[in-house]
Every structure is written in structure tokens, then in C-alpha cells.
Amino acid sequence: MLEMGSHHQLSRIMRPDDANIVGNVHGGTILKMIEEAGGIISTRHCNSLPGDRCVAALARVERTDFLHPMFIGEVAHVSAEITYTSRHSVEVQVNVLSENILTGAKKVTNKATLWYVPFCLQNVGKIIEVPPIEYSNPEQEEEGKKRYAAQKLDRLETKERNGDAIMPVLNPDRQTKEAYTVAFSQSSLIHLVGPSDCTLHSYVHGGVTMKLMDEVAGIVAARHCKTNIVTASVDAINFHRKIKIGCVVSVSGRMTFTSNKSMEIEVIVDADPLVDAEKGKFRAVTAFFTYISLDKEGKPLAIPPLKLENEEEHKRFEEGKARYLQNKAKRLAEKERQQ
Amino acid sequence: MLEMGSHHQLSRIMRPDDANIVGNVHGGTILKMIEEAGGIISTRHCNSLPGDRCVAALARVERTDFLHPMFIGEVAHVSAEITYTSRHSVEVQVNVLSENILTGAKKVTNKATLWYVPFCLQNVGKIIEVPPIEYSNPEQEEEGKKRYAAQKLDRLETKERNGDAIMPVLNPDRQTKEAYTVAFSQSSLIHLVGPSDCTLHSYVHGGVTMKLMDEVAGIVAARHCKTNIVTASVDAINFHRKIKIGCVVSVSGRMTFTSNKSMEIEVIVDADPLVDAEKGKFRAVTAFFTYISLDKEGKPLAIPPLKLENEEEHKRFEEGKARYLQNKAKRLAEKERQQ
Amino acid sequence: MLEMGSHHQLSRIMRPDDANIVGNVHGGTILKMIEEAGGIISTRHCNSLPGDRCVAALARVERTDFLHPMFIGEVAHVSAEITYTSRHSVEVQVNVLSENILTGAKKVTNKATLWYVPFCLQNVGKIIEVPPIEYSNPEQEEEGKKRYAAQKLDRLETKERNGDAIMPVLNPDRQTKEAYTVAFSQSSLIHLVGPSDCTLHSYVHGGVTMKLMDEVAGIVAARHCKTNIVTASVDAINFHRKIKIGCVVSVSGRMTFTSNKSMEIEVIVDADPLVDAEKGKFRAVTAFFTYISLDKEGKPLAIPPLKLENEEEHKRFEEGKARYLQNKAKRLAEKERQQ
Structure with a gap:
């Protein structure tokens, strides 16, 4: 019954501390669950072959929309899937669904894309090679390659922008x-x-x-x-x-x-x-x-x-x-x- | 990909706060996850027909063994399934598996059986009728009936034992x-x-x-x-x-x-x-x-x-x-x- | 931005778990935030010069009044400042302000004074020398010296009182x-x-x-x-x-x-x-x-x-x-x- 390949699913009931006083679940609570699912699936994948053990570290989250609000008492279902692998990184797509277990109503609340990089545990700083996944058709691989190139460029650009000038100070009275x-x-x-x-x-x-x-x-x-x-x-x-x-x-x-x-x-x-x-x-x-x-x-x-x-x-x-x-x-x- | 019928699955990575100083996950952490999965699946099931809305309250947990220790950093997979329904109660069987995402090793750590009773939300104290489940064969239903009768008897006996004489309390009364x-x-x-x-x-x-x-x-x-x-x-x-x-x-x-x-x-x-x-x-x-x-x-x-x-x-x-x-x-x- | 010298500020929204059922934030929640701010500022200060690294351990909290109740949904602002240093201890004054972000109302809820002692990390038990702070005028230093002497005396007295006879314990010993x-x-x-x-x-x-x-x-x-x-x-x-x-x-x-x-x-x-x-x-x-x-x-x-x-x-x-x-x-x- 447990699908333990390239899919991973996590679900949790939303509690008072996950939400604001009106009962809307904080976006941050959802982002945290998305990243937990992504971290588990990519760490598992990168350790699927013999050799050095590693932990997958989050490198980037693509733009994420919150399509519907989620409420206290609803069950959040977070499912993650590996959709692309380059030599040193893993792309994970995550869907979040909210389920009202009293009415049975279900809504897609988020779709997110995350990139992970596997760091070696024995040799700090070393990045492990990612085992390749199988694509159901060549188009799938081609599109993943494009997404990979696009995010790589954006990461480089942000790095440069952040490097040149530490932003001025926030907290005046x-x-x-x-x-x-x-x-x-x-x-x-x-x-x-x-x-x-x-x-x-x-x-x-x-x-x-x-x-x-x-x-x-x-x-x-x-x-x-x-x-x-x-x-x-x-x-x-x-x-x-x-x-x-x-x-x-x-x-x-x-x-x-x-x-x-x-x-x-x-x-x-x-x-x-x-x-x-x-x-x-x-x-x-x-x-x-x-x-x-x-x-x-x-x-x-x-x-x-x-x-x-x-x-x-x-x-x-x-x-x-x-x-x-x-x-x-x-x-x-x-x-x-x-x- | 989300199975939302009579199955429910939940998984979570084990953190330092879930365990003792040696790294063994507390039995209480596992019992809490088991009950969360059971509560979700039985509340969902009891609200699957139109009519009064309800919440499933835990009535009983059968004897539970901890077959293998679980450790910090492992992923706990908790899967729950409804295995019997009487007019006013639901039996849920829950399996817990530990997965070491670095080595890929998996172990069954627990098998638990829980009984829930659905309480009406509009009319406090009223118990809702449980929608019956379908059994794959008559033997399955027969065995469930026996388990139901056995637990009912044991609940009655404990109630009586507790009722006639409140046990001497430990702390200064x-x-x-x-x-x-x-x-x-x-x-x-x-x-x-x-x-x-x-x-x-x-x-x-x-x-x-x-x-x-x-x-x-x-x-x-x-x-x-x-x-x-x-x-x-x-x-x-x-x-x-x-x-x-x-x-x-x-x-x-x-x-x-x-x-x-x-x-x-x-x-x-x-x-x-x-x-x-x-x-x-x-x-x-x-x-x-x-x-x-x-x-x-x-x-x-x-x-x-x-x-x-x-x-x-x-x-x-x-x-x-x-x-x-x-x-x-x-x-x-x-x-x-x-x- | 954060002044990282002798000031430190921390703010956090008050959640349901921080309060009782009527919505009043527990005094204990506030004491915990006060100590977190104090611990950060004094650990940072005591590590500001080269040499042995240390962690500042709480030695004493002066009498603290709770001037106004705080409620769920309000933002607590905790600001800490180092106000005196002796050779082996740091005095931190902490103010707590509650802000209702919907109405803009702000109230001072607490003023607290804490004393920390820096313990060496490399050499357990050894106490580090505290880098002195600069006072804006000699009166400031003089008053700090008096507070230091007063708390030292009180600490000694309590230690003696506790030392000579372990107080009768409440619970069955x-x-x-x-x-x-x-x-x-x-x-x-x-x-x-x-x-x-x-x-x-x-x-x-x-x-x-x-x-x-x-x-x-x-x-x-x-x-x-x-x-x-x-x-x-x-x-x-x-x-x-x-x-x-x-x-x-x-x-x-x-x-x-x-x-x-x-x-x-x-x-x-x-x-x-x-x-x-x-x-x-x-x-x-x-x-x-x-x-x-x-x-x-x-x-x-x-x-x-x-x-x-x-x-x-x-x-x-x-x-x-x-x-x-x-x-x-x-x-x-x-x-x-x-x-």
C-alpha cells in the first residue's frame, strides 16, 4: 500500500496554531509542509544507489500561488513527485489539496516546484551525483531540461544582485x-x-x-x-x-x-x-x-x-x-x- | 494519486523532540500519529453520507506491540484502513512502517486496532449511524463481528470495574x-x-x-x-x-x-x-x-x-x-x- | 535593521497555545521570550572579543511585574539592552510591549532585569571574562555597581537559606x-x-x-x-x-x-x-x-x-x-x- 518510489505523500490535520485568529491557515505552514515532502522524496531518491550517503538541501522554490484558503480542522494532503534530474540537482513538483472531512469537499490549494542539491554526509561540501529518473517520453525530459536551464540562470542572477550591495537597514522606530x-x-x-x-x-x-x-x-x-x-x-x-x-x-x-x-x-x-x-x-x-x-x-x-x-x-x-x-x-x- | 476512500496515509520525519537522548522515538509519539490517522479516516467515513455532521471520538485502542525501535531522521509511514463497521462504531487498523531514507531500509514497527464512535456536532451527545462498508467476502464480516463483540464485552467490564470503586489515587489526594x-x-x-x-x-x-x-x-x-x-x-x-x-x-x-x-x-x-x-x-x-x-x-x-x-x-x-x-x-x- | 551591538529586539505574534482559554497570554510565555532575548544579547556580547567561546547562562531574574494583560493575535515586542557588566556577569534590561496590529494600540506589559554569567564551551566550568561596555556617564556605571552588589548579596543569602536545609517537599518524597x-x-x-x-x-x-x-x-x-x-x-x-x-x-x-x-x-x-x-x-x-x-x-x-x-x-x-x-x-x- 505504501508507494515508495518517486512519489511521496504526507497529510496532516490543520490545528489552531497553524492558522490566524480568523481560522485561515498561514501560508508559511503550507510552505513548510511542501518542503518537508520535497526534502523526504529527494533525499530518498539520491540515496537509492550504493555509495556515499547524502542529504538533499533546498536550493530554490519556484514562484508559488495560493489558489484557495485552507482552514483549521481541514486535512492538508501534500503529494510530491520527482519530475526532473540533472547531474547535481533534483526537481520536485508538489501538489497540496485541502479536504474538509465533514463535507467531503476537496480543493487544490497549491502547486509548487522545488529544486534540491544532494550534499555528501561523509565529506562536507561535496555534492553527490543524482541517479537519473526514467521519463515516460522524450518531450518530458526536454521540458525538464528547459526548466533546469531557466532556474539556473535566475539563481545566478540573484546571487550577483545580492552580492554587490547588502541592502540598507530596516528597523527604524x-x-x-x-x-x-x-x-x-x-x-x-x-x-x-x-x-x-x-x-x-x-x-x-x-x-x-x-x-x-x-x-x-x-x-x-x-x-x-x-x-x-x-x-x-x-x-x-x-x-x-x-x-x-x-x-x-x-x-x-x-x-x-x-x-x-x-x-x-x-x-x-x-x-x-x-x-x-x-x-x-x-x-x-x-x-x-x-x-x-x-x-x-x-x-x-x-x-x-x-x-x-x-x-x-x-x-x-x-x-x-x-x-x-x-x-x-x-x-x-x-x-x-x-x- | 490521493486515495481518499477507506484508506489513509500519513508520513512524517522523526525529529529530536520525538525521541529520547539516545535517539529512540518515544512510544507516545507513535501512538499519537496512529490516533491522528485513525481519527481522520473514521471522521471522513462517518460523514460520507448526507445528514448530520459528526466527529469520530476514540473509544478504545486494542493491545499494541512495538515490534522495532524507530530513530531520529527516519520517516514514519502510518497507514490506516477501516476494517469493520457496526451501527455505531468503526474499527480502524493502522500499520506503522519506519523508513531509513539514507539506506532505504524499512521495518514494520507497529500494528494497531482502534475503535471510534461518531458524535453528532449539531446535537451534543447524540451518536450518528455509521455508513456500512463493503466486505470482500463474508468471512471478513464474520471475523469483524467477533472482534466487535469481544471489545464490547471488555469495555463493559472495565466500565464496571472502574465504576464501583474509584481506585486509590497515587498522589496526595x-x-x-x-x-x-x-x-x-x-x-x-x-x-x-x-x-x-x-x-x-x-x-x-x-x-x-x-x-x-x-x-x-x-x-x-x-x-x-x-x-x-x-x-x-x-x-x-x-x-x-x-x-x-x-x-x-x-x-x-x-x-x-x-x-x-x-x-x-x-x-x-x-x-x-x-x-x-x-x-x-x-x-x-x-x-x-x-x-x-x-x-x-x-x-x-x-x-x-x-x-x-x-x-x-x-x-x-x-x-x-x-x-x-x-x-x-x-x-x-x-x-x-x-x- | 537590527542594531547588533548592545541592543536586541525580538517580536512574535501570540498564538492560541500561548494563552489560556479566555485569550490571556500566559505569564510563562512572556518570561520565556524575555529570557530568549536576554540570552541572545549576552551570549553575543561575551563572544565579541577573540579568545575562548562561551554561552551566557541565566543566573538571576529580578522581581518582574506584569503591568497589562496581552492577548492572542497581538504582537509581542521584546527589546533587550545590556546595562551593566561586572568582570564575570552581564546585566540585561528587557522591555516588553504588546501591539494590537489591527487597532495600532501599544502597551508596555513588562520590564525585567536579568543577570547572566558566561560559561566557557571548551573548558566546562570555567567562567569567561566579560568585555566591559561603555557608559554614557559615570552615574550610570555607579548605579549599575549598586544593583550588582545588591543582587550578589541576595543571591548569597538565598543560596545559604537553600543550602542549610532542603525545604520540605510537597509531594510524597x-x-x-x-x-x-x-x-x-x-x-x-x-x-x-x-x-x-x-x-x-x-x-x-x-x-x-x-x-x-x-x-x-x-x-x-x-x-x-x-x-x-x-x-x-x-x-x-x-x-x-x-x-x-x-x-x-x-x-x-x-x-x-x-x-x-x-x-x-x-x-x-x-x-x-x-x-x-x-x-x-x-x-x-x-x-x-x-x-x-x-x-x-x-x-x-x-x-x-x-x-x-x-x-x-x-x-x-x-x-x-x-x-x-x-x-x-x-x-x-x-x-x-x-x-
Whole structure:
């Protein structure tokens, strides 16, 4: 009954702590489950041949949409499948379904694509060769190759962008700030990485980091519009460096763009190995989260426009607008293709 | 890919918090997963026809063996199947498999049988009729009927055994004590120190100890006045000795003093390094917590006076009163200075 | 952004599990956050110069008042600052602010003062020298010196008071009991049922109760044989009455029987609806757990025989023996049938 090949399934009932006070499950909870399923299936696959043992580390999550809200008491079904392998990386596609066990209603809430890289356990830093999978037809392999090339390019570009200038400081005093400005809603949290955040080999699970990012983005969004807010999508996230147990992680968020019905929040994760003096603080991850605001019936509300106060904020707003329009165009194109 | 009928599967990677210090997963962790899978599949089944909605409550677990130990880092696969239905109950059989994703080794660790009864949500106390399942052959149904009859008999017998004479209780029996005495509200808990309670170097965070202390103090306060109680202050706490992972911590609280609107509770923390035989049990921390009682609007309520039963309690009450008056005087002095 | 010198800030949204059923955040939750912020800032400070690495351990918390209640859904902001350093200790002042992100209302809920001592990681027991901080004026340093002297005196006094006579313990004192008796290993815990222990309809999951039962049984077994112990089996468990949110559950365990290689522990669960005055305390569940003891290679060890002290214990031992022999016979019969 257990399918243990290239599929993996995980399901869990949603509890009060997985959700906000209105009962909507946090996007971060879902991202964490997606990554757990992806981590299990790719680690299992990369250890399927004899040789060095390895653990698959999350390298990238493609843009992910949250198609329907999920609620406390529903069962989340997360199923993962390996869809492409290159020499040193694994592509996993994950579907999330919500099931109301009282009414029987089921909804697809997410589709996500994750990339993993297998790190050797015996020889730290060494990357293992990935056993190839079998494709049902040559087109499948061809399309995977294209996706692989596209994500590789994007990872390189982000790496360069992050490298050249560590972004300026977030946390000035919010209290004196005007409502609807960037400074008013910007937020940050810190978290000391403990054992249950980590894999057996003391590196933070990618899903744990994404959950913290979603928490900060949610606080920024709620401060801006003071309503029930939910995650609508997350842009591609690249994980450049692994974070180890004992680090203090600081996660900061600021609003970059608002459209009529959505807000974009930039989230930055820095890691600080407190005790380990050799390594300094480093930028671990950055990403853009999009949130919407819901009324009591679950219908989208208008978003108060973001007040921009300086040139840099204007620049970031324009960049956010470009991403917004690009995603809109993509969604439209997809819809047409499906019809 | 999701089988949503009479099967249900759940899998989860085992974390440090699921296991003891040697890495063996706690039996309790496995029992909890087994019951989660059973609860989901039986609630889903009992809501599969139109009519009143219900939730399946666990009525009985048959004898369960733990065939092989499970370890941190392994993936637990829990699969549940409905194997018999009577008019008002559901039998679920659950198998647990451990998978080492590095070596690929798999082992059956548990086989369990659980019985659920569906309770109506609209009409509390009412039991719903269970939709019958289809059996692949008449023998299957016959054997289920026998298991049903056997468990029903055993449940009745235990009920009678429990009914006629409440067994002598282990701890100092609160039930025979008079209300508002020290003995009536005194409480204690034990906690096995796990990885997420600790720093990177395996010593308990001071904050974890304080949280347990407040939990016990809160239960003492609630037992005394049976209302919504909140922490008002904590006296200075000194941490004389550090507590290590794997210790059993016992935290005990007793009421020492009541004023009109507040209660003082003394909390004592003892640590017992179970396995580490060289060191004995030691007193780790003691402190005084002050609680107040609130009505529905959040206004302080009068506290029932503490009934003192012996000289020692009188002495502790007087000491508590002295601390109370001293703190009151300090607060007044501070107020005056600020004006 | 985060000032990483002598300031540190942490913020987190308050969840259902952080609070009681009325929504008031537990004092213990706040104390835990205060200590986390204090521990991070002082560990970072003490590692700011080259030399031995260390971790700052909490030595003392000054008297702390809870000025305003905090509620689920509010964001707690905890900010910590180093305000004094002596040669071997660090004083940290922590402020806690609650923010209602929907209304924007903010309130100071706590001010706390903590003292930390830096312990060397390479050389256990050695205390590191603390890098001095700079004071903005000489008065500041002078006042810090006075606070340091005052707390040192108080610490010494408590140590002496605790030293000369271990205070009478609340619970039936295990320490005066002979090893290997029932009274020596018997244990009990209390647990306040919170939201994540419950179904959507506020009844405790059967799995949560079983996990607590296994935890107590494990502590009884470890106290008896002081080795690595694991659950071998659980006898049939009947759940007669459902336990509701807000109840205090007390779980007690005592050893009933030992064979050469196994121990049987009886576990009793009582539920007490604290606030709900109409219903009294009731017996919710009872069960028998069997544990075995393992050596470092995972092989079963001999169990020290249980010392029986009265007639009742002899009676329970005989009943346990009967269950043991019955289960052994069943296992043998099953084996034969399978061959």
C-alpha cells in the first residue's frame, strides 16, 4: 500500500496554531509542509544507489500561488513527485489539496516546484551525483531540461544582485511614522535556531525559514491594512547559503508595492552565527510575498495605497509594479492556453 | 494519486523532540500519529453520507506491540484502513512502517486496532449511524463481528470495574481535602527535558524553567479560585545550578498567602538526572508568583481567603504577608518619586 | 535593521497555545521570550572579543511585574539592552510591549532585569571574562555597581537559606523511599489542556492523552532501572469520557510488575474541569504499559526485581503476572499458527 518510489505523500490535520485568529491557515505552514515532502522524496531518491550517503538541501522554490484558503480542522494532503534530474540537482513538483472531512469537499490549494542539491554526509561540501529518473517520453525530459536551464540562470542572477550591495537597514522606530508609509509597517523578528528546526545534520530545514518569512510578511501586511490578510503567492526563492544550528536568524520585511487588491512585501533573512566567531553575519535568503486582504465573507478588499517617501521607495515600487504586471500577463497567457 | 476512500496515509520525519537522548522515538509519539490517522479516516467515513455532521471520538485502542525501535531522521509511514463497521462504531487498523531514507531500509514497527464512535456536532451527545462498508467476502464480516463483540464485552467490564470503586489515587489526594486549604490546591508536574528545551550545549534555557513554574503556579491559583487567573508578578528568581538534557524536572506549587485581591504561590523546581547515576536529585530553583483573578470584563475579583491548617502554614502565610506589604510600600514609594 | 551591538529586539505574534482559554497570554510565555532575548544579547556580547567561546547562562531574574494583560493575535515586542557588566556577569534590561496590529494600540506589559554569567564551551566550568561596555556617564556605571552588589548579596543569602536545609517537599518524597520499591519510582504530571491538544470541537485528541501516558510510564521505568528504556507494548485502553479544553489532566504512573526482561506500569488519567464548577474531577482513562531496558547495542537488559511493601502491591503484582503470562501464551500461539 505504501508507494515508495518517486512519489511521496504526507497529510496532516490543520490545528489552531497553524492558522490566524480568523481560522485561515498561514501560508508559511503550507510552505513548510511542501518542503518537508520535497526534502523526504529527494533525499530518498539520491540515496537509492550504493555509495556515499547524502542529504538533499533546498536550493530554490519556484514562484508559488495560493489558489484557495485552507482552514483549521481541514486535512492538508501534500503529494510530491520527482519530475526532473540533472547531474547535481533534483526537481520536485508538489501538489497540496485541502479536504474538509465533514463535507467531503476537496480543493487544490497549491502547486509548487522545488529544486534540491544532494550534499555528501561523509565529506562536507561535496555534492553527490543524482541517479537519473526514467521519463515516460522524450518531450518530458526536454521540458525538464528547459526548466533546469531557466532556474539556473535566475539563481545566478540573484546571487550577483545580492552580492554587490547588502541592502540598507530596516528597523527604524515605527512609532513616530505616518500610517501607510513603508516605515510604518516594516517589521522584523529574530529566532534562535534550535534542534527541532534542523535536519539530522544540524542545518535548518528550508521550510522552517520560509515559515518565518511568511510570518513577518503577514505582520507587515496586517499593519498596513489592519484586516484579515492571507498569502496569495510567493515569488521564486533562492537559498544561497545553508544556516546552521545555533545561529540567530533575523527576518525583516517591508512593503514594496500595492495594487488595488494586493500588496507585495520584500523579506530578507540574515543569519548570525553567534558563537562561531570565524564566520560573520551573512545574507541567507530574500523573497517577495504577495498578500491580499479579505472581508468576513472571504472576499478581497481594496488595499490602502502605499505612501512613498523617498526616491529609493519609488524605485522599489516601480520594480514591484513590473513584477506584478509580468505575473498578471503570465496568468492570463496560461488561462488562454488552457481554454 | 490521493486515495481518499477507506484508506489513509500519513508520513512524517522523526525529529529530536520525538525521541529520547539516545535517539529512540518515544512510544507516545507513535501512538499519537496512529490516533491522528485513525481519527481522520473514521471522521471522513462517518460523514460520507448526507445528514448530520459528526466527529469520530476514540473509544478504545486494542493491545499494541512495538515490534522495532524507530530513530531520529527516519520517516514514519502510518497507514490506516477501516476494517469493520457496526451501527455505531468503526474499527480502524493502522500499520506503522519506519523508513531509513539514507539506506532505504524499512521495518514494520507497529500494528494497531482502534475503535471510534461518531458524535453528532449539531446535537451534543447524540451518536450518528455509521455508513456500512463493503466486505470482500463474508468471512471478513464474520471475523469483524467477533472482534466487535469481544471489545464490547471488555469495555463493559472495565466500565464496571472502574465504576464501583474509584481506585486509590497515587498522589496526595486533593479530593478528600477541604476547599481553600493549601493541600486542596497544591499541584505538581514532572517534565522530561528534551532537545528543544535546551541551548546548543544541552543546558535547559532559564526561560523554559520559568514557563513550567508559571504553568504550575497558574494551576494552583485556578484550583483555589476557579476563575480566570493571570500572573501579576514574579519575585526575584535565582538559578543556582544548571539543569541538563535528559533530567526529569519536578515542579511543585503551593499557595502561601492571600490578600483581598491577590494570591502568592511558592514554586519549587527539583531536577533529577535519571540515568546519570553519580549526581543525585537537586533543588534547582525556587520562586514566588503572585496571581490575580479577573471577571469577564477583566476587572480584579476578590480572592477566597486561604484556610490555614497547621503552624507551618501560618508561618509561611506571615512571611508571604511581609513580602506583600514590602512590595506594596515599594510601589507606593516609586509612584511618589515619579510625581 | 537590527542594531547588533548592545541592543536586541525580538517580536512574535501570540498564538492560541500561548494563552489560556479566555485569550490571556500566559505569564510563562512572556518570561520565556524575555529570557530568549536576554540570552541572545549576552551570549553575543561575551563572544565579541577573540579568545575562548562561551554561552551566557541565566543566573538571576529580578522581581518582574506584569503591568497589562496581552492577548492572542497581538504582537509581542521584546527589546533587550545590556546595562551593566561586572568582570564575570552581564546585566540585561528587557522591555516588553504588546501591539494590537489591527487597532495600532501599544502597551508596555513588562520590564525585567536579568543577570547572566558566561560559561566557557571548551573548558566546562570555567567562567569567561566579560568585555566591559561603555557608559554614557559615570552615574550610570555607579548605579549599575549598586544593583550588582545588591543582587550578589541576595543571591548569597538565598543560596545559604537553600543550602542549610532542603525545604520540605510537597509531594510524597521519593527521596526517603527505598530503591526498587513502587513508591520510589511512582510519578505524576499535570497538564493544562490547550488548543493544539484538541479537535476543532474542543475535545482532547485521544492521541494526546496516550502521549502523556507514555511520558509518565517512561519516567517510572527510567527511575526504576536508570537505563535507556523503550515502550514494548500497551494493553487495551478504553476511553470512557471525553476531556474538554481548559481541563487540568493529571496523569499518574506506578510499577505493578517486573519479569526478567520487562516492567509493567499502570497509568491513570484523571481530568478536572477547573472553572466549569458543575462537573467534578473524573477518571478518564487507565492503561498498562510494558517497557524494556536496552544496553548501548540495543540488547535487552535484566530488570531489577520490584520490591513489594504491602498486601495491595502483592495483589497488583500477581494480577500483572497473570496479564504477562496470558500475553506470552498468546504470542506463542500466534507464532505457531504462522508456521
